[in-house]
Amino acid sequence: MPEPHDIRTVACIGAGVIGGGWAAHFLARGYRVRAWDPAPDAEAKLRRIVDGAWPALTELGLADGASPDNLTVLPTLAEAVDGAGFVQESAPEDLELKRALLADIDAVTPAEVIIASSTSGFPVTDMATVAANPGRLVVGHPFNPPYLIPLVEVVGGEKSEQWAVEQASAFYRHVGKSVITMDRELPGFIANRLQEALWREALHMVAEGEATVEQIDTAITDGPGLRWPVHGPCLTFHLAGGEGGMAHMLDHFGPSLEAPWTRLTAPELTSQLRDDMVSGCDEEADGRSIAELVAERDRAVIAVQRAVAEARGGARG
Known part of the structure; x- marks a missing residue:
């Protein structure tokens, strides 16, 4: 993989809320972003997400040369990853879809380029089963919105190479993220498991009439x-x-x-x-x-x- 400071182009595969948030973050850090999504209205939605995020990103501080004009939406997956030094996949949370998509990305991306999935819960071991080169596949789990929340959880799978985990973590830190590099796979990772425990107890309290939604939210915010x-x-x-x-x-x-x-x-x-x-x-x-x-x-x-x-x-x- 290229050194983090040598990467100038990132491919964002999947242009929904998370993929769009990633694109906005990379653009704000001065990168060129090449994006692909099979939805016919993907480009329009992606540009709306970037435009909506730009005022907040401007307030946070933009890197030299940062501009929404550095976003290019390509008609094919192969064109999107062409020339990219890092690939961020953000497809919907469907295991079979991710397996097929990661295999397709792997097939058209140079072997030294890391492919990171934004999955919020799937282990990369389960997602990498049909990829020809699973060693460079890792999880790079962000929190919504990725352009504003700094946390990224990085974790490899049974076939992930250690260099891929280490280099992915280094790249995310280079682009301004707070990185947890996990020692082993854990369904839901760390933050989502903690968040889920709180969420489930909240649902129990509402279901049993023990607390209202407003009381629960105030109990945390205040x-x-x-x-x-x-x-x-x-x-x-x-x-x-x-x-x-x-x-x-x-x-x-x-x-x-x-x-x-x-x-x-x-x-x-x-x-x-x-x-x-x-x-x-x-x-x-x-x-x-x-x-x-x-x-x-x-x-x-x-x-x-x-x-x-x-x-x-x-x-x-």
Whole structure:
């Protein structure tokens, strides 16, 4: 694969909401984008997505030479990947469709070019079954909209080559993404599994008449969601343990895992799990004390509250 800084053209295969979001992101970073989608109205929809995203991308800051004019929609798949240094596939979530499409992309793309799928849940092992060269196929899972949300989860499959996983991660970082390079395949990856757990419990509460949709949304936006932009759930609970951190939190609140608060089955809090959580928080804290983390959290929550209030046209703080 070409080095990340040498790639100047990206192929976006599939021009729906996700594919269009990817195209907008790459264009804003100064790349030429060659796109293909079999739908007869694909080009018009794709250009509307890019035009709709451009004001936000302009506010974030455009790379030198960035322009929607660098988008070209081609009539065939082979023409779209011609000259591209990286391929981003964003077809609908249909396993058989993705298997066939990835095989078709593989057949017309030079062997050194990585092909990444935007799938939100399929393991690449399952998608790469008919591709002739599965070693360069990886998952590059974004979050909607890809031009605004920085996270990308990168994971290889049983036949993916390590160089492909590493180079895909490096390329995404080069184009401004926050990258999680997963150690192994996991259906739904990491973020969607966490998101799905919250979503399922929300559906349960509505179905049982335990909470309204508005109550559930407010519980997140005005509650734990305010802390998550700076500290995820693990560091959040690390601070819940006070000066004792995660170790104190688990020792003190660990028994509550057995309480039937949610419809999910809690894992057994073994000594190994406890130690893994404690050491993981220590590593993520990276030398920052509890007091320093608390100050960081407080500054971020205030900033988030003010920013959200401003975006809504109100005033807070």
